[in-house]
Amino acid sequence: MADPSSYRPKPGQIPDSPGVYRFRDDHRRVIYVGKAKSLRPRLSSYFQDLANLHPRTRTMVTTAASVEWTVVSTEVEALQLEYSWIKEYDPRFNVKYRDDKSYPYLAVTLNEEFPRVQVMRGAKKKGVRYFGPYGHAWAIRETVDLMLRVFPVRTCSAGVFKNAERTGRPCLLGYIGKCSAPCVGRVTPDEHRELAEEFCDFMAGRTGAYIRRLEQRMTIAAEDLEYEKAGRLRDDIGALRRAMEKSAVVLADATDADLIAVAEDELEAAVQIFHVRGGRVRGQRGWVTDKVEAVDTAGLVEHALQQLYGEESGDSVPKEVLVPALPEDQLETEALAQWLSERRGSHVSLRIPQRGDKKDLMATVGRNAQQSLVLHKTKRASDLTTRSRALEEIARALDLDSVPLRIECFDISHLQGDDVVASMVVFEDGLARKSEYRRFQIKGFEGQDDVRSMHEVIGRRFKRYLAEKERTGEWTEEDEGSTVPDENGQDPAGRELTPQTPAAPGENGHNGHSGSSPLKEDDGRPKRFAYPPQLVVVDGGQPQVAAAKRAMDELGIDDVAVCGLAKRLEEVWVPDDDDPVVLPRSSEGLYLLQRVRDEAHRFAITYQRAKRAKRIRTSPLDDVPGLGETRKQALIKHFGSVKKLRQATIEQICEVPGLGRKTAESVAVALAQAAPAAPAVNTATGEIMEDDGGSTHD
DSSP states (O other): OOOOOOOOTTTSSOOOSSHHHHEEEOOOHHHEEEEEHHHHHHHHHGGGGGGSSSSSHHHHHHHHEEEEEOOOHHHHHEEEEEHHHHHOOOOOTSSOOOSSSOOEEEEEOTTTTSOOOEESSSSOOOOOOOEEEOOOOOHHHHHHHHHHTTSBBBOOOOHHHHHHHHTTTHHHHHHHHOOOOOGGGGHHHHHHHHHHHHHHHTTTOOHHHOOOOOOHHHHHHHHOHHHHHHHHHHHHHHHHHHHHTTSSOTTOOOOOOEEEEEEOOOSSEEEEEEEEEEEEEEEEEEEEEESSOOOOOEEEEEEEHHHHHHOGGGGGGGSSEEOSOOSHHHHHHHHHHHHHEEEOOHEEEEEOOOSSSHHHHHHHHHHHHHHHHHHHHOOOOOOOHHHHHHHHHHHHHTTOOOOOSSEEEEEEEEETEEEEEEEEEEEETEEOOOGGGGGEOOOOOSSHHHHHHHHHHHHHHHHHHHOOOOOOHHHHHHHHHHHSBTTSOOTSOOOOOOOOOOOOTTSSOBOOOOSSOBOOOOOSBOSSSOOOOSOOOOOOSSHHHHHHHHHHTTTOOOOSEEEEEEETTEEEOOOOOOSSSOOOOOHHHHHHHEEEHHHHHHHHHHHHHHHHHHHOOEEEEGSSSSSHHHHHHHHHHHHHHHHHHHHSSSHHHSSSOOOOHHHHHHHHHHHSSSOOOOOOOOOOOOOOOOOOOOOTTT
């Protein structure tokens, strides 16, 4: 691990001008490429106190051994040079999008004497006109089949074409009128190229004018009593309209635009692009990337634009590019727009849609991006081979005797020291076992102390294991928002839950039980915390790991491994070791640990919010005997708030319809005994919520 101060440029050495910089490691490999409108402040920001840097930036600067830069004239040149260097050096700390599939394009080979229409994948070639990408190759073939009736362009391979030239006989498409048969001289090269260019114009969205011309020709033919010709033109128009119907109309003003949306989490990001031409969605594509550098949504969009248009020119770059976020610096946005305009050769509008159809369509693209990210994570998590490799990598990294088939992860959650809770999530064979999730309330002390809380939770979990030494009982979490019991078998409101009893894993990791009721005690209550893990993961660094290990040592538990994964640092901590275990960024083992950690965090946050919401909703009127829901609401409606009700006299309370004096006295006593609670705060807005009791029983 290098010290950034060892290669920090001398004061005044870095120029104050636009440029592109490269960080290299001790083997002279480029590990990061960046650009800046002013190199001096940007590069200086990398050499501040490491504690102030983003964890990913910190990893990059401590991996690097040198930095160099190149001065350019404008920010547009910096953008282009950055893209070129990222493509050339493939630096490990730059965001690089990878296609989630190989997309087929409809291609017209205008670089040949007799242009050919075909399906193409892979890198684009010079002189070939591309349309798409399409989701499936069959969608291209259906479209082409409809359009060849009107634009009989060559579709055959070079071998078939030469064979037809040699024999003087066209292929089947030439006989049925779906090819103009340039191979046998039915049309000249110029006439065939004109057909290919008309085909391209129609695919590019200039459809209305061409169909109107065909309709005029059909009308003229009918007036001249050329009914056979008019019938052919009618069928041609129908074929073109069917081809157009395969692309949904999304923008009524015949807009040519690309819409780009991003879905992201702490670790990965997914990008979806809709290509709209002539107001219709002509193609769609998507990318997924690891967030290996400290980058926000605007930065992800910029990287996507570079990859999408870095090799494009002319009409391949649309007139309008709609994105979800732009750089805060207006000059950077202008530089991006100028770079796109230069790629196109005319003005390109780069903006965030604010209203109307374009904003609605952007929301649709955003949903596709979110679904793409979820699908990517699901595929990665559900693959058996990948899960097996992840468990083996964890076992090697932590020097375990066997792979951890059962992993339990613990996380502490609170809101400024209040409502301190903890969660336990369980993964078996790399998959979540939500039926065995548990929640804890911190009981041993008041206030905020994550280390002490972790010690308490781990101790309580393994005390129960030692006490029972039997298989555990299970509750089923039916969905993301369903109720899961805490360690006492209760929901957050304190109600006893009815246990479910599906088969629990046996001691050898397989499912199955013997006996009539192996999951229950003699009195019918479910057993809990009975199945031990091979690995305990805590959300945190050295202090939390040490606390968990101490709790287990105090109980004599020495056959369960412990490690910690600190948020965003992506470093694995083990007990009694001052240095973390560093797993490769691409490691499936690290990915599994991150997923376990994130799930524990989500589950703890859900419980903490539920407890806080219940506490805020509690009203002193709940303790008044004989006061039902209807009369509570009548009191609140009459006085406006609990605060004003507390100030009312017994006579004033008696004025509320349905309340007698005895009940009014009980209300007054209950409110007098209840200390006024601290005002609730809306965490979304920061607004202090009036103690009006209006939401007490919504």
